[in-house]
Amino acid sequence: MINVGVLGARGRMGATVCAAVEAADDLALVAAVDAGDDLATLTKAEVVVDFTHPGAVMDNLRWCVENGLHAVVGTTGFDDARLATVRGWLASAPGVGVLVAPNFGIAAVLMMRFAAQAARFFESVEIVELHHPNKADAPSGTARRTAELVAAARREAGLTPGGPDATTTALDGARGASVDGVPVHAIRLAGLVAHQEVLLGGSGETLTIRHDSLDRVSFMPGVLLAVRQIGSRPGLTVGLDPLLDL
Ligand SMILES: NC(=O)C1=CN([C@@H]2O[C@H](COP(=O)(O)OP(=O)(O)OC[C@H]3O[C@@H](n4cnc5c(N)ncnc54)[C@H](O)[C@@H]3O)[C@@H](O)[C@H]2O)C=CC1
Ligand SMILES: O=C(O)C1=N[C@H](C(=O)O)C[C@H](O)C1
Secondary structure (H helix, E strand, C coil), X not given: CEEEEEECCCCHHHHHHHHHHHHCCCEEEEEEECCCCCHHHXXXXXXXXXXXXXXXXHHHHHHHHHXXXXXXXXXXXXXXXXXXHHHHHHHCCCCCEEEECCCCCHHHHHHHHHHHHHHHHCCEEEEEEEECCCCCCCXXXXXXXXXXXXXXXXXXXXXXXXXXXXCCCXXXXXXXXXXXXXEEEEEECCCCCEEEEEEEECCCCEEEEEEEECCHHHHHHHHHHHHHHHHHCCEEXXXXXXXXXX
């Protein structure tokens, strides 16, 4: 039995994780913590899952590492500097494992992979992410990660990250945000959960790779896989890919 604590337990994702942990025979929910609650209740846990806010997650994570607790983190907002900081904390906590993943959906992980594979074959690439209107950050962590992977694949192939673009006048934001040179557009629309399209264009043809999370249960198999494996993966793991043998 693995004892699990959840940070952000009253949020959309945290509440879904609490239910998934309670439904699993090999996991026990021992702490459900939200803003203002005492973190000390988490010391009963072996693994802490964090779905909070980009502004809160670093303090939470430092506390977990300092207290020798493994952590599975879905909260967005991680860039190279933040990841380096976490690696620094882990250097003083041998045996502690932290996994940070921008998206725990298996189909989303595959969508990112397929986009990176396709990127070198097309002249143009742009990303459109679409989410529920209560989302705090834009663009999404998934879109940022996809853009980084696509840009790296294109650079390796000797291509520029984005595609041709003759725009000389534009309203602010009309061409999206540039992430590593790849244009990323963010839609916020009532009724949506989490969706993304990677649009690729070449000579007389286009390819659209689309992923849809229709319900937050889509993230649970990935979260539970990480909870079960993180105890045997000391140090920092970024993304779910290595747990899926990708
Ligand atoms: N990696 C993935 O697969 C996914 C990641 N996310 C990310 O997870 C994060 C949370 O998303 P939602 O659940 O939709 O947000 P939400 O706003 O519904 O929930 C966040 C919860 O965290 C709590 N919270 C804030 N600061 C806290 C603190 N210091 N300690 C404890 N609790 C705190 C809030 O009170 C709230 O209950 C976002 O960054 C989002 O992008 C969301 C879905 C999937
Ligand atoms: O806030 C969300 O909802 C989601 N956040 C993650 C992100 O920013 O990529 C994962 C998924 O898109 C849902």
